[in-house]
Amino acid sequence: MIGDFAARVQQGLEHLERERFAEAEQAFRAALSLNPRDDQLLHLVGVAQLRQGRAEDAAQSVQRAISLTKRKADYHNTLGCALRDAGRIDEAITSFQRALKLAPDALEARFNFGQALLQARRYAEAQALFGRILAVNPTDVEALAGLARAQWIAGEFESAIAVLRDGIAHIPQHRDLRFSLGELLLALGEYEAGWREYLERPPRARMLDQAGRRSDDTATLPRLPARLEGRTLKLHGEQGIGDELFFLRFAAELRARGAVRIEAAVDPRLAGMVSRGGMVDACVEKGPHLLRDPQWLPVGDLPYLLRSNGPDLPPPLRLAPLDERVAELRARLAGLAQPLIGLTWRGGTLPGTVGFRGLLKALPFESFAELAGGLPGTLLVLQRYPCPAELALLSARAPGRVVDFSLLNDDLEGMLALLAQLDEYVGVSNANMHLYAGVGGRGKVLIAGVAEFRWMARGVESPWFPGFKVYRPGPERDWSTVFEQVLRDLGTTTRAPGARTQGGGT
Structure with a gap:
């Protein structure tokens, strides 16, 4: 019985890690049937439901967990997320406040509290909250991101950029801040500076680290030449499906510069449609084993490598259904x-x-x-x-x-x-x-x-x-x-x- 219980819990955790949320919920419920008053399992059921977009169901599950033990800050934080996603913003704010009362230094709860204030259009309170945190610790990354977000929503674009730049001045190695700055600059059409900061995106660094390419230094990354006659270019997909589709549009510029062959490594769900589009000559499933070869370029690097700074931006990649x-x-x-x-x-x-x-x-x-x-x-x-x-x-x-x-x-x-x-x-x-x-x-x-x-x-x-x-x-x-x-x-x-x-x- 104990072994069966542990196996089901472990199975649920593995499903959760692999983003198989419905299967995770099923496994946690199977374990819960053996111990219906296990507050941790009730919380995990709620997490799985929340990740399926079932906010109201998640709120009920986590509330049951809290009824069994009221002093776990992460339960109140999860409940706040569920209530927020269900549109019950005032209740969500209360839950985040309870989480912070139990664990004043809980970073995620603090960040979520600030985001809930923003969603409630309490912009001044959100900015004040993040400002108080930064007054004590000017390198608090969550507070820097939260304050910049509050200012951005309020239409204070330059102030938001200034906050991120100030944070980067304190912790220049922090990729999240530089990535966020890059996205804001790009949203304002400042492409040259934006694409430079976009090179610091954490998913890129993790992907290359996993492949053993820790020596790839963005500060010295060479641009692609104006002419690519006779060259074969290999593009490796990254981040999500939408990102892969978005950046593959830049393959057209590689072709225009004379590249004789373009290969792409993408999510297997995209391989067929990308191949049929005709922009690439070969399409394979992406993976870290490919990236061990430095010829494979992260596809999100292309705008920087090509100096794609407008005004003639490439159109979306054309796709043909079967x-x-x-x-x-x-x-x-x-x-x-x-x-x-x-x-x-x-x-x-x-x-x-x-x-x-x-x-x-x-x-x-x-x-x-x-x-x-x-x-x-x-x-x-x-x-x-x-x-x-x-x-x-x-x-x-x-x-x-x-x-x-x-x-x-x-x-x-x-x-x-x-x-x-x-x-x-x-x-x-x-x-x-x-x-x-x-x-x-x-x-x-x-x-x-x-x-x-x-x-x-x-x-x-x-x-x-x-x-x-x-x-x-x-x-x-x-x-x-x-x-x-x-x-x-x-x-x-x-x-x-x-x-x-x-x-x-x-």
Whole structure:
């Protein structure tokens, strides 16, 4: 019995580490059946649920854990994250305060508390909180990132950059701060300085360290020459699927400079579609064994290596869905009311990552569901891990017009074929938006967090995604005005059904 219990707990932890969250929850529940009053297991069930996007379920599980032992700060922090993601911001703030009362030096709880204050539009309090921390410790990285974020949301762009530069002056070796600075500079269109700082991204360093290339010094990284005749270039994917698709667009410049052969190592889910796109000559699965060969370049280095500083930025990488998958999806969509509009309302990573990129991008769901109810045609749910309550509310707002395609997030060839049939896509920035751009889509992107550089800091368009429209709620986070504008725009821009349905391979 004891061995069985321990095995199930270990299995759940392994699933959690590998981001198999549903399997992790199942394993933890199996262990919990052997010891129903184990508060740690209840907390782990809540963590697995939270990572599946099931915020309300997570809150209930963690509350049960807290009822068994009230003095564990990490439980209150997790509860705060769940309540925040469920839109219960005031309750989330209370939970983070309780976590900090139990563990005043808990970095993640402190950072999450500041982010919750920002979400509650209590910008002055957030800036004051991070400012107090920095007054005691000017090298507190979480506080530096939090203060910069607060200022950025408030539209104080130069102040945010100044905060990060001040932090870097104190701790110049800190990659997270330099990475964050690079993204902010890029969002303002300061490409030369931005791409230089972007070289310091922690995922790049970890990837090269894993491959044993610790000697790669970004300070002395040579640029690529203007002419590449006869050269073979090898590009290694990194970070997430969206990042790989985004940076592979720069392969076109390599070809324009005369590169005779381009090879790419990517996520295996992308290999087929990238190969069919014709921009690369060979496509293999990425891995640290390849990077041991210094000929393989991290694909995110290309803009710096090529001095891609605008104004003529490369367009998105073109992608062609498989003919048989297009036929399959057309059959599933047959008879649905037109237009077909894809929806996502949550994206990004969960809390716990320092800086700007490790923050969940989530729209206020009840308001988003109201928006969805005003949209025409059939609404296709493309959200990863939508929870039953979300689907129920969408269906209540748009009776008979909601179809759940969320499982295609684990079948990217199917997702690409589906995206090629859409008339519109409304949602937060995620990998599917990159895929949609690849099939010629022109989506409507709702900036739910700090703007990623791909969507810039200002304006209604991005030079990286021509034809897409960008919507920002502003410092006051006024989503009602944003959603009204989306509805007005959709009244005039929804394309004729069937205008983009081509396949491209077998």
